[in-house]
Amino acid sequence: MFFLLGFLSCLAVIQILKLKKKxxxxxxxxxxxxxxxxxxxxxxxxxxxxxxxxxxxxxxxGMLFFGGSSLVCFxxxxxxxxxxxxxxxx
Amino acid sequence: xxxxxxxxxxxxxxxxxxxxxxxxxxxAATAIVSPKETLAQTLNKSVEGSSxxxxxxxxxxxxxDPNMRRxxxxxxxxxxxxxxxxxxxxxxxxxNPQLKNAFMNVVFSSDGFNPISGLENxxxxxxxxxxxxxxxxxxxxxxxxxxxxxxxxARIMANESGTAISLPDGTLMPLSLYKQDVPLPGQxxxxxxxxxxxxxxxxxxxxxxxxxxxxxxxxxxxPFEERWVYxxxxxxxxxxxxxxxKEEVNIFRKVEFDFEPKSVIVLGxxxxxxxxxxxxxxxxxxxxxxxxxxxxxxxxxxAFMLRRLGYNTVHAxxxxxxxxxxxxxxxxxxxxxxxxxxxxxxxPRVRLAKVYTDLDITTDAPKTFGVKQFCEICRKCADACxxxxxxxxxxxxxxxxxxxxxxNGKGIDKWYNDHQKCLSFWGENWGECAVCISVCPYNKIDMxxxxxxxxITKIPGLRNLARSFDEIxxxxxxxxxxxxxxxxKRRI
Numbered sequence: 001m002f003f004l005l006g007f008l009s010c011l012a013v014i015q016i017l018k019l020k021k022k023x024x025x026x027x028x029x030x031x032x033x034x035x036x037x038x039x040x041x042x043x044x045x046x047x048x049x050x051x052x053x054x055x056x057x058x059x060x061x062g063m064l065f066f067g068g069s070s071l072v073c074f075x076x077x078x079x080x081x082x083x084x085x086x087x088x089x090x
Numbered sequence: 091x092x093x094x095x096x097x098x099x100x101x102x103x104x105x106x107x108x109x110x111x112x113x114x115x116x117x118a119a120t121a122i123v124s125p126k127e128t129l130a131q132t133l134n135k136s137v138e139g140s141s142x143x144x145x146x147x148x149x150x151x152x153x154x155d156p157n158m159r160r161x162x163x164x165x166x167x168x169x170x171x172x173x174x175x176x177x178x179x180x181x182x183x184x185x186n187p188q189l190k191n192a193f194m195n196v197v198f199s200s201d202g203f204n205p206i207s208g209l210e211n212x213x214x215x216x217x218x219x220x221x222x223x224x225x226x227x228x229x230x231x232x233x234x235x236x237x238x239x240x241x242x243x244a245r246i247m248a249n250e251s252g253t254a255i256s257l258p259d260g261t262l263m264p265l266s267l268y269k270q271d272v273p274l275p276g277q278x279x280x281x282x283x284x285x286x287x288x289x290x291x292x293x294x295x296x297x298x299x300x301x302x303x304x305x306x307x308x309x310x311x312x313p314f315e316e317r318w319v320y321x322x323x324x325x326x327x328x329x330x331x332x333x334x335x336k337e338e339v340n341i342f343r344k345v346e347f348d349f350e351p352k353s354v355i356v357l358g359x360x361x362x363x364x365x366x367x368x369x370x371x372x373x374x375x376x377x378x379x380x381x382x383x384x385x386x387x388x389x390x391x392x393a394f395m396l397r398r399l400g401y402n403t404v405h406a407x408x409x410x411x412x413x414x415x416x417x418x419x420x421x422x423x424x425x426x427x428x429x430x431x432x433x434x435x436x437x438p439r440v441r442l443a444k445v446y447t448d449l450d451i452t453t454d455a456p457k458t459f460g461v462k463q464f465c466e467i468c469r470k471c472a473d474a475c476x477x478x479x480x481x482x483x484x485x486x487x488x489x490x491x492x493x494x495x496x497x498n499g500k501g502i503d504k505w506y507n508d509h510q511k512c513l514s515f516w517g518e519n520w521g522e523c524a525v526c527i528s529v530c531p532y533n534k535i536d537m538x539x540x541x542x543x544x545x546i547t548k549i550p551g552l553r554n555l556a557r558s559f560d561e562i563x564x565x566x567x568x569x570x571x572x573x574x575x576x577x578x579k580r581r582i
Contacts, residue, residue: 045538045539046539049537049538049539050539052537053363053535055563055564056564057563057564058564058565061562061563061564
């Protein structure tokens with residue numbers, strides 16, 4: 001499970017770095033993205049742990065609750081994000 | 091100028107060797123001179139490892155009447171029920187008809203027929219989920235070790251004193267549940283030479299280490315206090331052949347030790363989480379029975395070890411004295427609304443055994459981690475209880491929270507529950523209940539996310555959220571036939 005969480009975190013960071021080339025993140029967006037990633041990782045960890053102990057409802061509700069919260073964070077973060085324009089790298 | 095020149099000077103290889111050697115020498119000297127951590131200190135570190143608050147004695151946590159009368163074992167609902175069914179006059183005359191056939195139905199549930207009352211187990215007859223032949227066989231197997239050993243000891247006891255419960259199949263068991271203060275053969279006798287531990291801390295370490303090896307999940311040590319010893323204990327007067335003893339025998343005996351106990355080693359055993367989710371059923375009862383078998387095995391082993399070291403012991407499961415206050419004093423957990431011990435590790439899903447000894451040993455301090463405050467708000471056990479036997483009073487000090495009958499030990503700051511109502515449901519169910527344990531929000535397995543969730547119960551403003559979250563997330567769904575049916579289909 002921890003391998004998967006590490007892989008997921010790494011993937012998220014790579015994705016953010018890629019997006020950073022195209023977009024400008026204001027401070028609230030940066031904070032929301034960090035919180036969102038943490039919540040997403042927590043949601044995955046919670047769901048896997050709940051499935052291990054055969055608590056299917058806990059797994060589902062956990063994914064809905066924590067995963068949903070992370071999506072909310074990401075969607076709010078887009079409001080504080082602007083696309084980079086006109087800059088040409090030499 | 092000179093100083094600047096010195097600063098600018100590069101560190102040579104020789105200087106580096108000098109500095110390195112000096113540092114190594116200093117570190118080595120410090121390691122040699124500094125006091126070494128004793129084994130006991132190492133163990134205490136691992137025992138601590140929680141955010142719980144420590145107290146000097148149990149009286150610092152709960153208000154206990156100094157004139158409190160010691161509890162009589164014959165006043166437990168179990169003893170009352172058995173005495174009722176055997177037609178023996180109880181210790182106190184105000185006995186309750188609710189208890190008729192209650193415990194004996196449970197004892198004979200696997201046979202499907204209670205020979206004392208002539209009643210049949212209806213659940214087994216209709217192969218109700220949780221009470222099928224397979225489920226009851228699981229329970230019988232789990233209790234096997236306890237029944238086998240206690241029966242053997244009871245036979246010795248019956249030969250010695252002529253008092254033990256005899257079941258029609260010839261099994262003999264002492265009502266006090268394996269208090270084995272009988273003469274033992276060979277190496278199990280007390281060794282004539284006493285082994286001396288260097289310190290009482292070392293003794294505690296050795297005993298705890300051995301108890302863990304022998305199978306205990308939790309170990310704590312409490313000082314011996316007479317107030318937690320039963321005033322009298324009860325025996326049913328049947329002889330070794332299972333025949334009722336006609337002549338006058340003393341059913342209720344004063345609990346006495348033939349040595350001066352100094353401390354009590356309290357052992358805790360986790361009961362299986364998955365099985366407990368199916369309560370009230372024979373599958374859940376199997377987890378309890380496994381607990382009883384472990385209690386027997388581990389307490390016997392520890393007592394025999396202590397006897398080999400030259401010390402006196404009396405080991406007991408539910409006998410000799412009340413277990414919950416001893417476990418609290420031994421630092422294993424806190425008392426709860428349902429009256430059971432709540433541990434940090436397994437919640438209320440533990441069984442307790444104890445070994446009384448005259449070995450000088452360092453005792454543990456009681457701890458609190460917010461159980462009482464959480465129980466005041468939660469009340470999930472009281473709502474789920476099938477017989478409505480658990481108090482719904484908000485605080486223990488509320489006027490409606492008062493002793494129900496003789497089954498309650500009086501003079502202690504706790505919630506008073508109706509144990510007779512509780513046991514009467516066992517009789518109806520032809521098996522144990524333990525729904526309160528199953529639904530308790532503290533009843534979780536040792537996993538990181540439960541640790542995180544449990545920390546909510548320690549935050550005053552968030553305590554009322556803990557129960558709601560527990561229910562939304564689907565924990566503690568007792569009595570679910572779906573869970574009973576799916577138990578055997580789940581992968582191992």
